[in-house]
Amino acid sequence: MTSPLRPQLDLTRLPRHVAIIMDGNGRWAQRRGYNRIRGHQEGAESVRAVVRVARDLGLSYLTLYAFSEENWQRPQIEVQSLMHLLSRYLKKELAELRAQNIAFRAIGALSLLPQKVQREINAASAATAEGAVMTLTVALSYGSRSEIVRAAQELAEQVRQGVLAAQEITHELFAQQLYTKDMPDPDLLIRTSGEYRISNFLLWQLAYTELYFTETLWPDFREEEFLTALMDYQRRDRRFGLTQEQIEIKA
Numbered sequence: 377m378t379s380p381l382r383p384q385l386d387l388t389r390l391p392r393h394v395a396i397i398m399d400g401n402g403r404w405a406q407r408r409g410y411n412r413i414r415g416h417q418e419g420a421e422s423v424r425a426v427v428r429v430a431r432d433l434g435l436s437y438l439t440l441y442a443f444s445e446e447n448w449q450r451p452q453i454e455v456q457s458l459m460h461l462l463s464r465y466l467k468k469e470l471a472e473l474r475a476q477n478i479a480f481r482a483i484g485a486l487s488l489l490p491q492k493v494q495r496e497i498n499a500a501s502a503a504t505a506e507g508a509v510m511t512l513t514v515a516l517s518y519g520s521r522s523e524i525v526r527a528a529q530e531l532a533e534q535v536r537q538g539v540l541a542a543q544e545i546t547h548e549l550f551a552q553q554l555y556t557k558d559m560p561d562p563d564l565l566i567r568t569s570g571e572y573r574i575s576n577f578l579l580w581q582l583a584y585t586e587l588y589f590t591e592t593l594w595p596d597f598r599e600e601e602f603l604t605a606l607m608d609y610q611r612r613d614r615r616f617g618l619t620q621e622q623i624e625i626k627a
């Protein structure tokens with residue numbers, strides 16, 4: 377069933393790229409007396425719901441923060457459960473992603489993931505590579521500062537080898553070294569669960585992104601909440617550092 381909010385959305389002014397920090401699975405579970413894993417399971421249902429809505433509406437890119445570099449320090453049982461959930465998601469959803477013409481990809485320090493998960497990610501990425509309607513990117517073992525340092529090291533090495541002059545390093549060239557090199561920057565970042573932080577997510581890419589924070593915990597974030605966030609985005613006035621007059625002339 378689609379939400380009664382859908383007709384209120386202006387389909388001509390949707391963000392191209394939405395990034396989401398999916399937070400609050402643990403609290404959702406604790407409030408109900410469940411263990412944290414159950415919260416992640418429900419969170420995976422929200423992933424399914426949000427991917428479907430994003431694709432139906434015609435968003436081009438959806439990027440989800442599923443596992444941060446810091447998350448490796450969580451109890452081993454929780455880390456294993458998250459890896460298991462990811463495997464299960466890839467297995468269960470692969471046919472659906474293909475049918476829906478969605479390209480799946482993962483970003484982050486993927487070599488740190490269990491070999492089995494890496495193989496599944498590679499298989500899912502290859503099997504959906506032709507997906508032209510939407511790109512679903514899942515950030516795993518991801519940390520934005522590490523991504524930026526890695527980019528700096530790569531460019532420094534090119535300068536050392538004499539194939540690049542330091543003055544030739546521009547914003548565009550730098551962005552080309554990031555995991556997100558073939559994606560536009562997010563237009564909208566959503567964070568659930570009432571936390572007002574970026575938590576080392578896409579620090580470079582979020583420079584001009586609109587930020588939306590909601591108290592809703594991720595397992596409760598479904599179509600209705602997603603549409604509410606998109607409607608809020610549509611009320612924003614994006615100026616990219618210019619004056620309103622300049623924006624009007626450009627348009």
Ligand code: FPP
Pocket residue numbers: 398399400401402403404416417419420423440441442443447458461462465514569594
């Ligand atoms: C944050 O909640 C959520 C995570 C660390 C994991 C997100 C993973 C999923 C939604 C499920 C699997 C993902 C996919 C792509 C199928 P938290 O545990 O930090 O919550 P808390 O702050 O309330 O403790």
